[in-house]
Amino acid sequence: MAAPKIIMPALSGGVRIAIVGVGISGAYLGARLSHLGVRAVGLEAQGEDNYRSPCAWATSIDGIRGYLRTVDVDIEEYVLREADGVYVDLGGTLHRVPTRRLATFDKPAVILRMAREFEVRRRARVRGASSIDSDVIVDATGVHRAVIGPAERGTDLVLPAYQLTVRYREPWLDEFYVRPFPRYSGYLWQFPLGGGRFFVGAGDLNHDHLRRLSEFLGEHPPDEVISRDGRPIRISPPGILRPMWRLEGERTIVAVGEAAGAVLPVLGEGILPSLESSEALAGHLASGGFSAESYERELIGRFSVFRAAYRFVRRKQEGTCRAADPRCLLDAARLAAFFSSERGRTLTGVAPGPQHISLALRPFRGRPQRRLYRRGVDLPGVPGRRGRVVRHLYAFALAATIGGSSAAALVESFWRLERPLGSVEALAASIAISVTVLFLAMLLSFKLTEELVNRGVLRWDGNY
Numbered sequence: 001m002a003a004p005k006i007i008m009p010a011l012s013g014g015v016r017i018a019i020v021g022v023g024i025s026g027a028y029l030g031a032r033l034s035h036l037g038v039r040a041v042g043l044e045a046q047g048e049d050n051y052r053s054p055c056a057w058a059t060s061i062d063g064i065r066g067y068l069r070t071v072d073v074d075i076e077e078y079v080l081r082e083a084d085g086v087y088v089d090l091g092g093t094l095h096r097v098p099t100r101r102l103a104t105f106d107k108p109a110v111i112l113r114m115a116r117e118f119e120v121r122r123r124a125r126v127r128g129a130s131s132i133d134s135d136v137i138v139d140a141t142g143v144h145r146a147v148i149g150p151a152e153r154g155t156d157l158v159l160p161a162y163q164l165t166v167r168y169r170e171p172w173l174d175e176f177y178v179r180p181f182p183r184y185s186g187y188l189w190q191f192p193l194g195g196g197r198f199f200v201g202a203g204d205l206n207h208d209h210l211r212r213l214s215e216f217l218g219e220h221p222p223d224e225v226i227s228r229d230g231r232p233i234r235i236s237p238p239g240i241l242r243p244m245w246r247l248e249g250e251r252t253i254v255a256v257g258e259a260a261g262a263v264l265p266v267l268g269e270g271i272l273p274s275l276e277s278s279e280a281l282a283g284h285l286a287s288g289g290f291s292a293e294s295y296e297r298e299l300i301g302r303f304s305v306f307r308a309a310y311r312f313v314r315r316k317q318e319g320t321c322r323a324a325d326p327r328c329l330l331d332a333a334r335l336a337a338f339f340s341s342e343r344g345r346t347l348t349g350v351a352p353g354p355q356h357i358s359l360a361l362r363p364f365r366g367r368p369q370r371r372l373y374r375r376g377v378d379l380p381g382v383p384g385r386r387g388r389v390v391r392h393l394y395a396f397a398l399a400a401t402i403g404g405s406s407a408a409a410l411v412e413s414f415w416r417l418e419r420p421l422g423s424v425e426a427l428a429a430s431i432a433i434s435v436t437v438l439f440l441a442m443l444l445s446f447k448l449t450e451e452l453v454n455r456g457v458l459r460w461d462g463n464y
């Protein structure tokens, strides 16, 4: 039997807009449209009681504040726990990456608050567009794409993920913690929610996340498991994921949020990108004469760095990202520029220094790396300084020996010229050559020592 039609009321401008899925992107879109004087109706599968948003609820407060302000919501009222830095675990070595107002917030409460700004019909699980009578149907159902339908073959990629809400009476680390898996196949996270509660979850393209999660829980057994949630996360961005919109009869169906691929592939952050895509769609819908094509073009332009991230991550996962591959280098450079840019910091809430960026762009190996450039670790009790001092001594000793003797030899050969150099010229030449050679020798010695340690010729004790 055909599903009964959901008749949409006549809305402003003669266009009837239905938003299917009232998660973060659908709720923001509806509220924003309402503030712009455009009426839309939301259709949401879940009820208001016990509304669930399977997600780790972490975002940049600086990034989200501006969006929520436009719909009269103050994010500060919903902050659960602000980060003091993210502790990245690379094979047993913790690196503290500085953050800029990265925090967990009460995401379901924010969604329900925004949903109060427009009409939402709850417990309305939509399957396909045929049951909805409206001119524009927005698919905001996240990973499901319940209305627009599955993506074209080869254009969609989702990462399986699973998460627990747990409680520790005495947390082993009361901080934001992530443990990346080799070759960017995914990562494990532990995000604090305050009051001893944490989200502990993992996502992995190789489907190894459950094993890794139980391994972690074995290392740090919680006192209580409060809830469990599993749902995959889409990482194929606009421009790769297709289609972003389609026509069905007279109706336009258009995707927004995670349904449109608005998720940063490296980190799986989808909250702010979802809001960004909803803001773009709200602008197009409110401008009159809605064109899905120009909305798609805008998304492709806005999220171009997400495509660089996607290509980079995919090549790393496939093991085809070589240092000599200019495409991979280009994408890596693009990503590095993004993470150090204002937009990158506002979107991710992470404020990495150059050393963190270079670490993040390197391939992770299966076994713990014992590399000299590993530095960091500001955690009490974890050694770091000694390794750095010894490393510098090595470098200087090598550089001084090679650099000093080469400079002396070169200057000497100058003196054997027919016209001997004047003393000032000789001194200048000597300084210039020494500095250049010293610099090159230092670089070489770093690499050389690093290689010797990696090959096990030199032993390096300590965790740095």
Ligand SMILES: Cc1cc2nc3c(=O)[nH]c(=O)nc-3n(C[C@H](O)[C@H](O)[C@H](O)COP(=O)(O)OP(=O)(O)OC[C@H]3O[C@@H](n4cnc5c(N)ncnc54)[C@H](O)[C@@H]3O)c2cc1C
Binding pocket: 020, 021, 022, 023, 024, 025, 026, 043, 044, 045, 046, 053, 054, 055, 056, 057, 058, 059, 124, 125, 126, 127, 140, 141, 142, 143, 144, 146, 161, 162, 163, 201, 231, 232, 233, 256, 257, 258, 259, 262, 263, 268, 269, 270, 271, 272, 274
């Ligand atoms: C485990 C996990 C952890 C994550 N952690 C983070 C994080 O810490 N920070 C971050 O920025 N991003 C995170 N993300 C990504 C982020 O959660 C999503 O990208 C973001 O929530 C997408 O928002 P959305 O509104 O597009 O979709 P969703 O949040 O998925 O919302 C979709 C809505 O549609 C409804 N719906 C679904 N099907 C139907 C249907 N057929 N009919 C009607 N309604 C329907 C759902 O009930 C829901 O309300 C995480 C994702 C996962 C899976």
